[in-house]
Amino acid sequence: MFNLEKEIRPLMSNYRYNHTLSVVSECKNLAELFGIDGEKLIASAYLHDITKEMPTDSQLLLCEKMGIEIDKDTLNSPKTLHSFTAPALIMSDFPQYADKEILSAVRYHTTGRANMTLTEKLLYLADYIEPTRKFDECKRLREYFYADTCDIQKRLNDTIVLSLKYTISELLEKKEFIHSQTLECYNSLIKRIGD
Ligand SMILES: [Fe+2]
Numbered sequence: 001m002f003n004l005e006k007e008i009r010p011l012m013s014n015y016r017y018n019h020t021l022s023v024v025s026e027c028k029n030l031a032e033l034f035g036i037d038g039e040k041l042i043a044s045a046y047l048h049d050i051t052k053e054m055p056t057d058s059q060l061l062l063c064e065k066m067g068i069e070i071d072k073d074t075l076n077s078p079k080t081l082h083s084f085t086a087p088a089l090i091m092s093d094f095p096q097y098a099d100k101e102i103l104s105a106v107r108y109h110t111t112g113r114a115n116m117t118l119t120e121k122l123l124y125l126a127d128y129i130e131p132t133r134k135f136d137e138c139k140r141l142r143e144y145f146y147a148d149t150c151d152i153q154k155r156l157n158d159t160i161v162l163s164l165k166y167t168i169s170e171l172l173e174k175k176e177f178i179h180s181q182t183l184e185c186y187n188s189l190i191k192r193i194g195d
Contacts (some may be wrong), residue, residue: 001046005046006038006095008046008050011054011088020131023045023126026129027044027126028042031122033149034122037117040101043102044123045123047086047090048123050089051085051089052082054085061121062092063085064147066092068088071084073181076179077111077178079110080110080111080179082110083107083108086105087103104117104120105120105121105122108181108185110124112124112186114185114188116185125145125159125160125163128158129148135185137166140192141166142161144159145159164185164186167182170184
């Protein structure tokens, strides 16, 4: 883990690096709160934004080189591209971390998806609420999540639903494309009837 802290450093600005370290620290707290080992969650936190500052052309080239086809929703939603391309860079440059749990947490940390695993949910949440985030929504979400942790699983789901409300409202407001995985994530968390 100590190596990852150094290895990711050249891939990002000071701002992004500080954010990443804050997501790592949030994930450590969440792992303790949820009583899980957290090793893979923490690795995914270090790696989640490794392509965020890579030029779009280079990200597209990376996927081509790795033989990965980018879906149309992701292409229509540029803010989500880095979460699609980071797993490709993990597979190519950090193969020791190319583990299913780590790759899927990184892959869905921006859009969410239907029926998320606990590791996916915790990285998604940590990325949204880590304390260096200055947006009002992020602060409100952090307060909401930690205000009542009696039924922690329910609180986690309710917090993600609230985050999706903020995200989807903002996208509607700006008339931007909504990734289908974001809508599927929302629907899977509020549905009353199971699969
Ligand atoms: Fe992030």
